[in-house]
Amino acid sequence: MNLPVWLTPSHFIILGLLLGFAIAHSGLAAWRTSAEKLIGARLYRVIFALVSLPIAVVLVIYFFNHRYDGAQLWQVQGVPGVGNFVWIVSAISFLFLYPATFNLLEIAAIQKPQVHLFETGIIRITRHPQMVGQVLWCIAHTLWIGTSFTLFTSIGLVLHHLFGVWHGDRRLQSRYGEAFEVVKSRTSIVPFLAMVRGQQTFKISEFLRPSYLGVAIFIIALWYSHPLLISSTGRVNW
Structure with missing residues (x-):
């Protein structure tokens, strides 16, 4: 059977790359408890980064270079207000995507990396901010x-993060037991649902911290460097 003309090989390649990243990322996350006992938390974090980051870079480059592949399902780039909407939603997505990067010394393995169980800040809004941020992005x-290529990529990314919701809760349940059940009962996966139910309250003071200023600076820098990023990835012949 002949495939539709618009269904280019890049559609399958990006799904394969996403699957490889999901297996590496989630597999290493599942191995964390055992690995830290064997090789220590710092060496585990280094291995995790050395495996995950190169695949993520390949994914970003490949996505940028093939984002207009396949069928053009709709065209709204000339519609007034759409560009501003896209940038606003993208900026909000980074506020959800990067709370995990706040402990930079742990990420760099300078301090001993730890698994944190908390329900403050953005966790009051959703227990899985990275999933929410990825969906918004x-x-x-x-x-x-x-x-169609971008739609395929987005479906793959969202499916991976939905799996991450289940996988992340399962790992926290295994590590913390009843303590996690208490946090789970007071938080929600759906943004703001715990607040609507009266289980959480929004505290603006928890967002007035240097890490969020860092995210804001990153968003502004991304705004201005976006054309440079696209042109740079275009030089890679993938």
Whole structure:
């Protein structure tokens, strides 16, 4: 059976790359408890980064270089207000995507990396902020680009993060037991649902911290460097 003309090989390649990243990322996360006992938390973090980051870089480059592959499902780039909407949603997505990067010394393995169980800050809004951030990013970029390739990429990313919700809760349950059940009962996966139910309250003071200023600076820098990023990835012949 002949495949549709628009279904280019890049559609399958990006799904394969996403699957490889998901297996490496989630597999290493599942191995964390045992690995830290064997090789220590710092060496585990280094191995995790050395495996995950190169695959992530390949994914980003490949996505940028093929984002307009396949069928053009819709075209809204000339519609007034859409560009601003996309940038606003993208900026909000990074506020959810990067709370895990706040402990930079742990990420760099300078301090001993730890698994944290807390329910403050953005966790009051959603227990899985990275999933929410990824969904928002996918909505914004799929709307803006409007191609079948971008839609395939977004579906793959969202499925991976939905699996991460289950996998992350399972790992926290295994590590913390009843303490996690208490946090789980007071938080929600769906943004703001715990607040609507009266289980959480929004505290603006928890967001007034240097880490969020860092995220804001990153968003502004990304705004201005976006054309440079696209042109740089375009020089890689993938």
